[in-house]
Amino acid sequence: MDTEALLEHAAPAPRERERGGHGPSMLTIIGFAFLTFNSGVAVYLSSIDLGAAWFAGFCFLDLGLLFYCLRLYERAPPGSPRREHLKMAAWLLTTMLTFALFPLMEFWLLTMGKTTANSVTDPQNHASSGRMLYHPYSPPIP
Template sequence: MASPKAGDGDPLLNPPDPASNRGNGGVRRVPWASLIGFVALAINFALCIYRAEGDRGAIAFVTFAYLNLLLLFWCIRQFDQAPHGSAARGRIRVAVWILATSLTAVFTWKVAALMPLPVAAVAWIMAAATVVGGFYGFFIHEDK
């Protein structure tokens, strides 16, 4: 019985080829979980706009959050597909951090407005810790 080579069958050591996502003669498989998630996100966005009843601030907030999430998901996909060590991966890393930071800030701003000042301060401190931790993980610690 031959022993397997190191990393055989391990998706972390031997990641699948992006083309292997295609089956049946090169046709791409549909990522059903992602598709269902995006449809649910779009339905939620439409319901939020409907329930805003013309409140421009609420519509702007929901639209910003929806578009930010779509861009964030797209950038994360591009980040995963970019070759390690490439300049594109570095640029996408910056975009992912900026999008995540802006989403954190806008949700904290919305939630903190409903809270008493001491609790709002704690919410902002937690948001800042999240942003700083994300920066550390993405840019300082990297792939160590």
């Protein structure tokens, strides 16, 4: 197979170059504005609980830096040392966010397990109440 023929029919240039490289798309701006609004509301509503406010701020900052690193990674030329450094930064930010969200996931799994244990499928838990209480939604067991 002729490699020059393949190079002639290479993939078109990214849309960013078509737009002249002028900033992010409108969808990205709307998504980031939505993330900013939700994070601001979370910090405002958890103003009494300082730990929850710090958690919301950390997640917002981490996601913002992650998206910025990914954007720079896409712009960096393939094989460059900067691209490898940005890849490491993206992995680090993703790992930090995963470890930050892990306690919430663990709490959710434990809560769902207790909900299914107390559902209508276990009549012993409801025998003392006189009548059975039916849960409107029985979540699936993970």
